[in-house]
Amino acid sequence: MINDRHENIAKVCKALSHPARVLILEYLKGIDTCICGDIVNILPLSQSTVSQHLKQLKEAGLIRGDIEGTKTCYCIDKHVLENFKKTVNGL
Amino acid sequence: MINDRHENIAKVCKALSHPARVLILEYLKGIDTCICGDIVNILPLSQSTVSQHLKQLKEAGLIRGDIEGTKTCYCIDKHVLENFKKTVNGL
C-alpha cells in the first residue's frame, strides 16, 4: 500500500517539519550559498544545533554542502526542491 | 526571524512527515469521504494507530471529521490543501 512516493514525500516533509529548517531553506534560496556560521548569526540557536538542522536538510537531499577548506558552502539542490513542489502539487 | 509562515509550513509538513498520513490524504482525495474503519482495512495498522494519524491530520487542518451517529466521516479540507500547495510553490 505505502509506496516509494509516499515515503519520499514523507521524507522531504519531515525535513521541513521544523520552522528553523524552513527558514534555512528560504535563506539559502535568497543568497544562493552560505556557511553554517551565517545561519548561526541569524537564528537564536547554537552552532551545533544549526549544524544538525543542516545535516537533516542535506540527508533529505534538499541542500548540498561543498567543503572548501575549513568552511562548508551550503546551497539548495534546486532539482530536488522542484521535484518536491511537483509532487506536492500532485496531492 | 522565524515567522507565522515558517510555523505554518512546518506544521503541515509535520502532518505529512509520515508515509501512512500521506497515503491517507491521497486516499481521501480519491474517494471524497470515508470512515476510520475503511483506512484500517487498507493499512497494516491497528484501529487506535489509524485514529491517531487521523487526529494529527485533523489538527493540522488538512482534513475534517464529521460525526454521524457512531461513525466519523473524514474528508479533505481542500482549501487548506490548496493553500499548502501554494505556499510550497513559493519556496
Add this chain to the structure above:
DNA sequence: ATCGTTTATCGTAGATTAACGATTATGAAA
C-alpha cells in the same frame, strides 16, 4: 609548529512520536 576559525560529532537530557492493546463512549439494531 602553533594559533585561530569553522564545522562536525559526541554525549546527554527532556520532550515528542509511533505503535499497540485495553478501555470507554456513543449510537444503532435486535
Add this chain to the structure above:
DNA sequence: TTTCATAATCGTTAATCTACGATAAACGAT
C-alpha cells in the same frame, strides 16, 4: 435493554527529535 459496531482515548514502551555544551578535526595564517 442488551448487544453490536464504530471511533476516541488511556496507558505503556521503544524510538526519535531538539537542544545544548564540550570536544575533535581540518585548514589557513602567523
